[in-house]
Amino acid sequence: GAVVSQHPSWVICKSGTSVKIECRSLDFQATTMFWYRQFPKQSLMLMATSNEGSKATYEQGVEKDKFLINHASLTLSTLTVTSAHPEDSSFYICSAPDRLAGGETQYFGPGTRLLVL
Amino acid sequence: KQEVTQIPAALSVPEGENLVLNCSFTDSAIYNLQWFRQDPGKGLTSLLLIQSSQREQTSGRLNASLDKSSGRSTLYIAASQPGDSATYLCAVDAYGNNRLAFGKGNQVVVIP
Numbered sequence: 001g002a003v004v005s006q007h008p009s010w011v012i013c014k015s016g017t018s019v020k021i022e023c024r025s026l027d028f029q030a031t032t033m034f035w036y037r038q039f040p041k042q043s044l045m046l047m048a049t050s051n052e053g054s055k056a057t058y059e060q061g062v063e064k065d066k067f068l069i070n071h072a073s074l075t076l077s078t079l080t081v082t083s084a085h086p087e088d089s090s091f092y093i094c095s096a097p098d099r100l101a102g103g104e105t106q107y108f109g110p111g112t113r114l115l116v117l
Numbered sequence: 118k119q120e121v122t123q124i125p126a127a128l129s130v131p132e133g134e135n136l137v138l139n140c141s142f143t144d145s146a147i148y149n150l151q152w153f154r155q156d157p158g159k160g161l162t163s164l165l166l167i168q169s170s171q172r173e174q175t176s177g178r179l180n181a182s183l184d185k186s187s188g189r190s191t192l193y194i195a196a197s198q199p200g201d202s203a204t205y206l207c208a209v210d211a212y213g214n215n216r217l218a219f220g221k222g223n224q225v226v227v228i229p
Contacts, residue, residue, distance in 0.1 A: 004160070034215065043121070044206070044219040093160060097215045104149060106215055108160035 002028045002098045006109035013084055014117055021079045021112045023050075023094035029074040030096035034106070035067075038091040050077040050094075084116045119144045119211050123220035131228050136194035138223040140207030145188050148213035152181050152192050153206040155222065161206065165192070197227045 003026040013019050023033055033050040048069055049057040056069035066088075068080040077096075081088055093111040097104065120143045130136060140150070149168050153161040165174045165181040167190065173182040178195040194201055204224045208217040 006160075009158075032215065034217075036219075041221065043221045044208075044217075046216055046218070049216065095161075095215075095217075104166060104210075104213075104215075105163050106151075106217070108153075108162075110158070110160040 002026075002096075002107045004030075004094065004096050004107045004109040006094060006112050008112060009110060010113050010115075012115045012117065015085050016083055019081045019084055019114060021081075021092055021094075021114075023077045023079070023096070023109050025075045025096045025098075025107070028096075028098045028100065030077075031074060031099065033071060033077040033094055033096045035069065035077075035079050036093045036095065038093065038111075044093065047079075050079075052077075081114065084114070086116045089114055089116045119147075119209055119218040121207055121209055121218050121220035123205075123207055123223050125223060126221065127224040127226075129226040129228055130197055132197060132199060134197055136192075136197050136201070136225060136227075138192040138194075138205050138207075138225070140190040140192070140220055142188045142190075142207075142209050142218075144211065145185050146211065147185060148210045150181075150183055150190050151208045151210070151217070152179075152190075153208060155204045155206055164205075192223075197225075199227045199229050201225060202227050 007022045031052045035047045036044040038044045050071040071077040095106045095108045152164045167183045180193040204222040207220045
């Protein structure tokens, strides 16, 4: 089946630094990818929709200047957490639908756990 | 705004028992509903997808039902096995645009 990878799987950084997370579709093209965030014991919350070749669409309450999304190719979307603070510590996970396979089944990456000190 | 609730939050069952996991959603106007499995440190694996026009879907020991009018879905896992231990997530796609609203999950432990 289709595979989505994320890198890195773990990242620890100091407050104020920026962190980039990559999401790749390994064996299919993804014109759209989704970024979710999950805090402990909470549900996954959709942050933004990443669109290849155009601007991302952010959900209400998500700061677009803080969470920069770039979808420069059909297999790669990146999420950059700028000037990270401890409250940004969370589990970030991306997903991508395989449009050629019908598009309703989404494939999720393994997630990236971010800890901001 | 669609809100998805899963009950119980956690449960433990002895091996061989049937599992019943419940999901409710506030807005019955949905496009589809999916059940996922999440293992620690790993991504989500899609288990079953039910279209809004369907009442149930089955795959092996798994059966998911959908009652759109009452805003409920139930995932049944027959004859549970220790390998079924995981967190099960229910997610609703309201418009068919792949933007999912998730519940908090049912954390399941199957005791050998």
